[in-house]
Amino acid sequence: xxxxxxxxxxxxxxxxxxxxxxxxxxxxxxxxxxxxxxxxxxxxxxxxxxxxxxxxxxxxxxxxxxxxxxxxxxxxxxxxxxxxxxxxxxxxxxxxxxxxxxxxxxxxxxxxxxxxxxxxxxxxxxxxxxxxxxxxxxxxxxxxxxxxxxxxxxxxxxxxxxxxxxxxxxxxxxxxxxxxxxxxxxxxxxxxxxxxxxxxxxxxxxxxxxxxxxxxxxxxxxxxxxxxxxxxxxxxxxxxxxxxxxxxxxxxxxxxxxxxxxxxxxxxxxxxxxxxxxxxxxxxxxxx
Amino acid sequence: xxxxxxxxxxxxxxxxxxxxxxxxxxxxxxxxxxxxxxxxxxxxxxxxxxxxxxxxxxxxxxxxxxxxxxxxxxxxxxxxxxxxxxxxxxxxxxxxxxxxxxxxxxxxxxxxxxxxxxxxxxxxxxxxxxxxxxxxxxxxxxxxxxxxxxxxxxxxxxxxxxxxxxxxxxxxxxxxxxxxxxxxxxxxxxxxxxxxxxxxxxxxxxxxxxxxxxxxxxxxxxxxxxxxxxxxxxxxxxxxxxxxxxxxxxxxxxxxxxxxxxxxxxxxxxxxxxxxxxxx
Amino acid sequence: xxxxxxxxxxxxxxxxxxxxxxxxxxxxxxxxxxxxxxxxxxxxxxxxxxxxxxxxxxxxxxxxxxxxxxxxxxxxxxxxxxxxxxxxxxxxxxxxxxxxxxxxxxxxxxxxxxxxxxxxxxxxxxxxxxxxxxxxxxxxxxxxxxxxxxxxxxxxxxxxxxxxxxxxxxxxxxxxxxxxxxxxxxxxxxxxxxxxxxxxxxxxxxxxxxxxxxxxxxxxxxxxxxxxxxxxxxxxxxxxxxxxxxxxxxxxxxxxxxxxxxxxxxxxxxxxxxxxxxxxxxxxxxxxxxxxxxxxxxxxxxxxxxxxxxxxxxxxxxxxxxxxxxxxxxxxxxxxxxxxxxxxxxxxxxxxxxxxxxxxxxxxxxxxxxxxxxxxxxxxxxxxxxxxxxxxxxxxxxxxxxxxxxxxxxxxxxxxxxxxxxxxxx
Numbered sequence: 001x002x003x004x005x006x007x008x009x010x011x012x013x014x015x016x017x018x019x020x021x022x023x024x025x026x027x028x029x030x031x032x033x034x035x036x037x038x039x040x041x042x043x044x045x046x047x048x049x050x051x052x053x054x055x056x057x058x059x060x061x062x063x064x065x066x067x068x069x070x071x072x073x074x075x076x077x078x079x080x081x082x083x084x085x086x087x088x089x090x091x092x093x094x095x096x097x098x099x100x101x102x103x104x105x106x107x108x109x110x111x112x113x114x115x116x117x118x119x120x121x122x123x124x125x126x127x128x129x130x131x132x133x134x135x136x137x138x139x140x141x142x143x144x145x146x147x148x149x150x151x152x153x154x155x156x157x158x159x160x161x162x163x164x165x166x167x168x169x170x171x172x173x174x175x176x177x178x179x180x181x182x183x184x185x186x187x188x189x190x191x192x193x194x195x196x197x198x199x200x201x202x203x204x205x206x207x208x209x210x211x212x213x214x215x216x217x218x219x220x221x222x223x224x225x226x227x228x229x230x231x232x233x234x235x236x237x238x239x240x241x242x243x244x245x246x247x248x249x250x251x252x253x254x255x256x257x258x259x260x261x262x263x264x265x266x267x268x269x270x271x272x273x274x275x276x277x278x279x280x281x282x283x284x285x286x287x288x
Numbered sequence: 289x290x291x292x293x294x295x296x297x298x299x300x301x302x303x304x305x306x307x308x309x310x311x312x313x314x315x316x317x318x319x320x321x322x323x324x325x326x327x328x329x330x331x332x333x334x335x336x337x338x339x340x341x342x343x344x345x346x347x348x349x350x351x352x353x354x355x356x357x358x359x360x361x362x363x364x365x366x367x368x369x370x371x372x373x374x375x376x377x378x379x380x381x382x383x384x385x386x387x388x389x390x391x392x393x394x395x396x397x398x399x400x401x402x403x404x405x406x407x408x409x410x411x412x413x414x415x416x417x418x419x420x421x422x423x424x425x426x427x428x429x430x431x432x433x434x435x436x437x438x439x440x441x442x443x444x445x446x447x448x449x450x451x452x453x454x455x456x457x458x459x460x461x462x463x464x465x466x467x468x469x470x471x472x473x474x475x476x477x478x479x480x481x482x483x484x485x486x487x488x489x490x491x492x493x494x495x496x497x498x499x500x501x502x503x504x505x506x507x508x509x510x511x512x513x514x515x516x517x518x519x520x521x522x523x524x525x526x527x528x529x530x531x532x533x534x535x536x537x538x539x540x541x542x543x544x545x546x547x548x549x550x551x552x553x554x555x556x557x558x559x560x561x562x563x564x565x566x567x568x
Numbered sequence: 569x570x571x572x573x574x575x576x577x578x579x580x581x582x583x584x585x586x587x588x589x590x591x592x593x594x595x596x597x598x599x600x601x602x603x604x605x606x607x608x609x610x611x612x613x614x615x616x617x618x619x620x621x622x623x624x625x626x627x628x629x630x631x632x633x634x635x636x637x638x639x640x641x642x643x644x645x646x647x648x649x650x651x652x653x654x655x656x657x658x659x660x661x662x663x664x665x666x667x668x669x670x671x672x673x674x675x676x677x678x679x680x681x682x683x684x685x686x687x688x689x690x691x692x693x694x695x696x697x698x699x700x701x702x703x704x705x706x707x708x709x710x711x712x713x714x715x716x717x718x719x720x721x722x723x724x725x726x727x728x729x730x731x732x733x734x735x736x737x738x739x740x741x742x743x744x745x746x747x748x749x750x751x752x753x754x755x756x757x758x759x760x761x762x763x764x765x766x767x768x769x770x771x772x773x774x775x776x777x778x779x780x781x782x783x784x785x786x787x788x789x790x791x792x793x794x795x796x797x798x799x800x801x802x803x804x805x806x807x808x809x810x811x812x813x814x815x816x817x818x819x820x821x822x823x824x825x826x827x828x829x830x831x832x833x834x835x836x837x838x839x840x841x842x843x844x845x846x847x848x849x850x851x852x853x854x855x856x857x858x859x860x861x862x863x864x865x866x867x868x869x870x871x872x873x874x875x876x877x878x879x880x881x882x883x884x885x886x887x888x889x890x891x892x893x894x895x896x897x898x899x900x901x902x903x904x905x906x907x908x909x910x911x912x913x914x915x916x917x918x919x920x921x922x923x924x925x926x927x928x929x930x931x932x933x934x935x936x937x938x939x940x941x942x943x944x945x946x947x948x949x950x951x952x953x954x955x956x957x958x959x960x961x962x963x964x965x966x967x968x969x970x971x972x973x974x975x976x977x978x979x980x981x982x983x984x985x986x987x988x989x990x991x992x993x994x
Contacts, residue, residue, distance in 0.1 A: 005391075007385075007389070007470060008385045008389035008391040008394075009385075009391065011381040011382060011384060011385035011389075012381070012382050012385040012386070012397060014378045014381065014382070015378050015379065015381070015382035015401065015441050015445060016382075016397065018378065018434070018437065018438045018441060019400070019401060019404055019438060019441060019442075021419065022416065022419065022434060022435060022438040023404040023405075023412070023438055024400075024404055025415065025419060026407075026412040026415035026416045026419065027404055027407045027412065029415045030407055030411055030412060030415065031407075040666065040667075040669060040670040041669050041670065041954060041955070043671070061962065061966070083309075086305070086309075087306075087309050090302055090305045090306050090309070091306070093302065095299060095302060095303070099551060099554050101306045101309075101310055102550070102551075102554055103547050103550055103551045103554070104310045104313065104314050105309060105310060105313050105314075106491075106546065106547060106550055107313050107314045107316075107317045107543070107547075108313055108316075109495060109546075110495060110498070110543045110546040110547060111316070111317060111320070111499075111539065111542075111543055112498060112499045112501070112516070112517045112520075112539065112542060113499055113501075114501055114517060114521065115320070115517075115520065115535070115536075115539040115542075116316060119316045119319055119320050119323075119536075120316060122319070122323075122332075123315075123316060123319060125821070126813060127334070127824070127825060127828065127830055128332045128333060128334065128336055128824060128828070129336065130319060130336045130338075133335065133336045146811075146813035146816065148816050149811075149812075149813030149814075149815060149816035149817070150812075150813060151973070151975075154816075164312070164313065164316075167309075167313060168313070169492070172488050172491065173447065173488055175484070176447075176451065176484035176485050176487070176488045177450075177451075177454075179484045180451065180454045180484065180485075207454070210450045210453055210454070211447075211450050211451075214443075214446050214447060214450050217402060217446075218402075218405075218442070218443055218446070221402075221405050221406055225406075225408050225409060225410075227408070227410055228501070234816065235757060235758040236966075237757060237758065237815060237816060237965070237966070237969055238813075238815040238816055238969050238970075238973060239815070239966045239967075239969045239970040239973065239975065239976075240966040243966075245408075246408055246410065249408055249410070249411060250408075250410050250411075251961055251962070252962070253410075253411060254641060254642040254645060255641070255957070255961040256957065256958040256961045256962050257645070257666060257670070257957075257958065258958065258962075262411060263411065266407055266408045266411045267407075269406070269407070269408055270403075270406045270407050270408075273406040274403065274406060277402075277406075281399055281402065328846040328847070329846060329847055329848060329849055329850075331847070332824045332827070332828075332847055333828075334828040334829075413642075413646055414645075414646055414649050414650055417646055417650035418650050418651065421650055421651055421652060426650075426652060505635070505639055505643065506643065506646050506650075509633050511634075521636050521638070521639065522606065522634065522635070522636050523606075524636060524638075
């Protein structure tokens with residue numbers, strides 16, 4: 001009997017050991033770092049409590065980054081989910097050539113992010129980028145647009161690339177979820193006279209709830225932590241027009257050597273993510 | 289309108305949608321492929337061209353025959369395969385535990401697994417480096433296998449838990465009454481029914497090794513252990529002779545294993561499987 | 569019980585004794601060399617030097633760690649803070665200022681050979697010497713930044729000569745700005761923004777950041793600083809010879825523009841020449857290079873021009889071995905009368921900032937590179953104040969880009985930047 005009671009913990013323990021040692025300890029040391037005033041130039045850092053947080057609240061670049069990050073996260077998530085769901089629904093039927101489509105749509109997921117970012121940089125380039133070329137050819141544009149060089153368009157260009165990058169993951173996971181829905185339920189619904197939209201709304205979506213929450217939580221986390229895309233495409237520029245929290249914290253740590261300030265921004269990111277995803281997490285832990 | 293016609297139109301719409309999606313999603317890869325066949329002076333041209341004036345396979349030849357790229361490739365293949373197996377095993381057990389058992393700390397541990405991912409991973413490099421160093425794992429592939437498996441755990445565990453949740457407990461109850469051990473239930477009943485979830489998790493973990501950069505850079509030093517992304521970045525340099533054509537050819541080749549793996553694993557994501565024996 | 573404890577203590581101590589006695593023979597010393605060499609020919613030189621050195625010094629083993637320039641600062645930081653510092657590390661002046669402020673470098677005053685010291689050009693000497701007399705770097709390959717001109721486009725516009733002053737630059741660029749073509753381009757994305765901003769202020773006569781009685785004090789409130797900043801902004805806003813989207817262009821984007829005729833003139837480093845030739849072999853012979861202009865007739869010009877350095881880290885436990893290798897690198901003749909250091913600079917057609925090399929280069933370098941040799945005289949490294957990089961990253965870059973785009977006024981911008989810089993440096 002005792003063995004049976006230990007079983008859940010036993011099953012969970014390899015995962016917990018790895019996470020504690022590899023992730024938990026570094027995260028905690030990162031959180032602690034924000035309570036000191038460590039930077040490269042300070043030979044003896046001291047404990048300063050929440051001072052860094054107070055200073056951060058007055059930092060205009062931080063506030064700007066915060067705003068951009070929220071804008072970025074919500075836009076990208078919306079695009080990823082809606083388009084990913086659409087794609088999963090399209091892939092859910094046994095049509096000819098399905099295997100080919102399923103492989104092709106993986107592309108954004110499969111290209112190393114740094115290289116995808118460089119390619120997008122070239123695509124968006126004002127003079128020799130293919131996007132301007134195509135849009136002008138189609139007559140949509142009359143003059144070239146510097147997508148990444150203009151304040152107004154830079155953020156949207158980034159968001160588009162971010163959505164592009166995340167669609168495959170959402171699609172594949174939702175597809176797995178769609179596959180779990182028994183066909184009999186659809187047949188039963190059709191016998192009862194439900195049309196396609198009703199099937200979708202009252203049959204498909206409820207089944208996808210659990211997995212959707214997981215996908216939304218993880219996508220939000222990854223989107224907000226997304227770093228390479230913004231860094232390579234715009235470095236946060238022009239000016240600070242596309243500065244987000246992840247690039248700001250990187251800049252603080254690795255370029256300005258302000259370790260504690262960087263950790264403070266990182267902790268704020270952690271708190272934001274917990275707030276944003278808290279609702280969904282509760283629904284997963286206590287589903288019914 | 290006959291039923292047949294309606295379904296044909298429906299299918300046509302489906303194909304159209306899939307084609308549009310595919311084009312948009314594969315577009316950058318097409319540009320990368322195009323670049324990889326261009327000689328140095330055609331990579332940037334005043335008027336961008338899809339098909340170069342003088343297409344060449346020199347970039348591929350150079351990468352495969354005259355650089356250490358094949359070494360990087362094999363290294364990454366090795367690390368990602370081992371990581372996938374390792375992470376899959378751990379997350380199957382963890383996901384099952386979170387799904388089926390009700391125990392103290394269940395909610396908390398579940399949340400913790402996800403929450404640790406929320407700290408920006410770029411800042412975790414140094415403390416993780418120290419952990420790895422204290423275990424003597426710097427400049428080994430093992431450090432990356434451990435790190436990547438851990439990165440994959442939150443998604444894998446939660447994905448599998450969510451997937452296991454959709455499998456009715458009633459299936460297992462019959463087996464428990466028959467006297468089966470948990471591990472038997474797990475392997476004989478649950479796993480075969482979870483193929484799509486397992487495939488998603490395996491894909492995710494496998495791709496991780498091919499994409500990751502910051503930790504691959506920090507944890508391995510030697511040329512012979514280097515992973516692909518780091519190797520390609522090293523070839524990029526900063527001034528002067530950047531061989532974008534070569535780098536893009538390396539990038540294109542890097543996409544192949546993941547696409548191959550998924551194409552093979554695809555058939556395990558079968559459409560609708562019967563629950564068979566027990567009705568709700 | 570007590571006896572048992574005493575016994576185990578004694579035993580434990582006894583086990584430690586053999587470790588305290590130095591070994592009878594010396595195990596090979598291992599040093600790690602952290603560098604960013606990436607041009608294949610230069611890698612060959614480095615490998616040759618390391619192999620030859622190890623052969624001549626069998627008790628010293630050298631392990632190379634090669635990283636890209638982009639990753640270098642972060643990687644070095646991880647190494648140092650993670651407890652595995654290299655023994656020798658390469659750095660550009662930006663890294664030099666940062667890691668020097670961290671106290672990461674050892675003083676090599678006594679280790680650097682006198683031959684090398686006497687041979688160094690003043691700018692290199694200034695770079696490796698800290699204000700309090702410490703020397704912490706061995707200069708290696710370097711570069712200078714100058715002007716490039718599309719002579720075919722000049723000819724088409726009927727312009728006979730290259731601009732020598734700011735006024736001439738404005739006039740020439742205006743004539744060359746027509747249709748799709750801009751008269752002038754300079755990299756302004758990311759770190760370039762602040763780097764070139766300094767150049768304009770130097771040309772106007774401002775030292776940007778002064779070292780005065782033990783402290784670094786901002787000069788950004790001077791009329792010269794304003795003149796330089798205003799000129800840079802006017803190029804975009806007033807004279808419109810540069811597009812506002814220049815703020816998103818790095819060295820490669822500007823070089824591409826120059827190659828395709830979108831920029832008739834560019835301000836860039838000598839090291840872009842191999843890339844330019846690869847991108848656009850069809851314009852070979854149609855472009856030339858020259859000195860940066862002076863702010864006014866009679867004033868000296870100024871530009872970026874500096875050498876990278878190899879540093880011995882303070883945390884290294886084998887500083888002697890490290891210095892020995894660096895001496896070997898600089899003094900041993902490798903081929904054709906050139907030392908390893910010379911050949912290392914020669915491969916990318918760069919500069920070794922020594923008098924001997926400069927003399928040799930004048931005699932051997934092609935015509936298009938000669939102006940860069942002239943520029944060595946006017947080249948300065950970026951401001952070496954310890955907090956400058958932090959200032960540039962957190963405040964300078966965004967402000968400069970905003971000023972150039974017209975969303976921030978020059979007076980207001982400079983006032984804020986001056987205050988911010990002094991705040992950091994107090």
